Amino acid sequence: MEQSPTTRRIDGWRWSGRLFLTFLLGFTVMPMAWMFITSLKTGFAAMQYPPQWWPAEPTLENYWRLIDPSSSVGQDFLHYFWNSMWVSTLTTVLAVAVAVPAAYAFSRFRFPGRNFLFFAVLLRNMFPAVVFLVPLFILMKVLGLVNTHGSLVLTYLTFGLPLAIWLLKGFYDNIPIQLEQAARIDGATRFQAFFLIVMPLSTPGIIATSIYSFIGAWNEYIYAYTFLTKHDQMTLPVGIQRFFSENATDWPGLMAATFLMSVPVVVLFLVLQRYFVRALTEGAVKH
Amino acid sequence: MSTAQGQAIFRDVPASPPKKPHIGQRAWQARADYLYVAPAILVMLIVIAYPIYYTIELSFFNTPANLQLSQKQWTGLSNYTAILSSPVFWKVTWQTLVWTVLSTFFAFVLGLGAALSLHREFVGRAFLRGLLLVPWVVSAVAASYVWKWLYHSDFGAISAMLTAAGLIDKPINFVDNTQTSLYALIVVNIWKEFSFAMIMLMAGLQTVPEQLLRAAQVDGASPWQRFWHVTFPHLSGVSTVTVLLLVVQNFNSFIIPFIMTGGGPVGSTQIWITHIYELAFLRQRWGLGAAYAVLLFLIMMTLGYFYVRALTRGDESRAG
DSSP states (O other), X not given: OOOOGXXXXXXXXXXXXXXXXXXXXXXXXXXXXXXHHHHTSOHHHHSOSSOOSSOSSOOOHHHHXXXXXXXXXXXXXXXXXXXXXXXXXXXXXXXXXXXXXXXXXXXXXXXXXXXXXXXXXXXXXXXOHHHHHHHHHHHHHHHTOTTSHHHHHHHHHHHHHHHHHHHHHHHHHHSOHHHHHHHHHTTOOHHHHIIIIIHHHTHHHHHHHHHHHHHHHHHOOHHHHHHOOSGGGOOHHHHGXXXXXXXXXXXXXXXXXXXXXXXXXXXXXXXXXXXXXXXXIIIIIOO | OOHHHHHHHHHTSOSOXXXXXXXXXXXXXXXXXXXXHHHHHHHHIIIIIHHHHHHHHHTTEXXXXXXXXXXOEEOTTHHHHHHHTOHXXXXXXXXXXXXXXXXXXXXXXXXXXXXXXXXXXXXTHHHHHHHHHHHHHSOHHHHHHHHHHHTOTTTOHHHHHHHHTTSOSSOOOOSSOTTXXXXXXXXXXXXXXXXXXXXXXXXXXXXXXXXXXXXXXXTTOOHHHHIIIIIHHHHHHHHHHHHHHHHHHHHTOOHHHHHHTXXXXXXXXXXXXXXXXXXXXXXXXXXXXXXXXXHHHHHHHHHHHHHHHHHHHHHHHHHO
16 A cells, blocks of 8 residues: 555654554553463462562463363363353354345345334344343243253344344445346356355355354353353353452452453454454445 | 346346335235345344333333232332432433443544554554454453452552552552442443444544545645544544444443442442342342333433434435
């Protein structure tokens, strides 16, 4: 990219921009860094004031304990981890399966009630989780889903769907309809045109949608906290509480657990972030 | 080629007839189209429409603590009048407003600053962007615990840093203090969500035509004038959506106050959602909690109206 003339002459602006970025970076990174540094400390080293800015004797003890299946802590942690992985993956697969046809229809077809239905879907974003808690809890009881992962998957689907449909619709809007028409003229059926022409072109959108659904499900707390009462069903955000008690919190252990909990989503996001950014640009902003 | 013609080939029906058919007819002709949206709508109906109906019903009844629905008693509007005449309601509402307004404002400003600083191409830009997005990606549960630890009254790193910088003498108790707790939590919330504003506005910045900025510069506009008269107007659409989404999100915040303080000390960090949760799940006042939820619906529907309008403005002009 050639250098933009809008910023060449004005060093003051550029420097204040850099200063601002440095400040923001410190603000962003400091808590994450402190999480990691604390997780390398022994319980004794963490309870010092002023704190050791870098542990005098760094140890991976807290991590070994979490991933050791023979210790009770490790057993639980791995169990929670697996539960989170399973619920998030299932949610993501179903969300994409449901959102793709819906978004395609909203983008291409002009059936009566289309606008109304689209708005109704979008409005889901407006309602807080807590409001649905009591009725959904009763509904899950009726459906026999309390204390199953099905209750979470069903609920998370509706969280993810509105944005998923909206993002994907943006993608389909930008795929020229002539491509499908050409395929139809060449004898493809409507489904063939969709699967062979449109699907491959919208892969970035599907990836972005998947990231969003996965992260949303992975991080969800309130429903998991309410719907699941059995220990072996819990997902990470809820299960991690076992490290926390008002009086004798194992801070290094808690920090190690939150660190491990954050790794999958952060890695997933950083690797695939360009898709996400692009999806927002195409779908959300460009009109 | 117009959309109408394009559709004709697709939907296996004759091109638009001269007379506009009846809505039932059109719906019938388009019956296959509904199959595509049916799964989405079905899930939404089960998990959304039913709870909304149910919440509204519950708000007019007194339901026993064990949620034995057969024993609920009709009480008319008394749940609503109880809320509106309670001093707690006004305290919680004020705190929710402070929480929402400050969080939204600072998240937006930081996000805008970051988006503008990251707009130009430079080495390490993608990496920086990724790093700044991390708080948005990690779970609010993780964020709450980390900040709780940073704010710790005895071993907190923030107090230690301020002491090392010579700003304070002894550790500050940020969270267990009714004067500072709400603001301490707002900082966490801003940390968590400013990058959402950043990513939205970065996307928006790509729609600002470079030629306009150049033209403005040739005409002698200062950087500030270029920002204010060229960039900012182009961002107005995405800014509206971003601010609305932030407001909704902040109004609906739960995890950060719930985990960090549980609404305390002395209710100083109680906001609407944590209050509703406490009423319903900790004190089993189902009717009262439901009435709160209905009031929240009304507020959210109002915001939702503006959200959908902002979101579909471009859509309408294109489809129309």
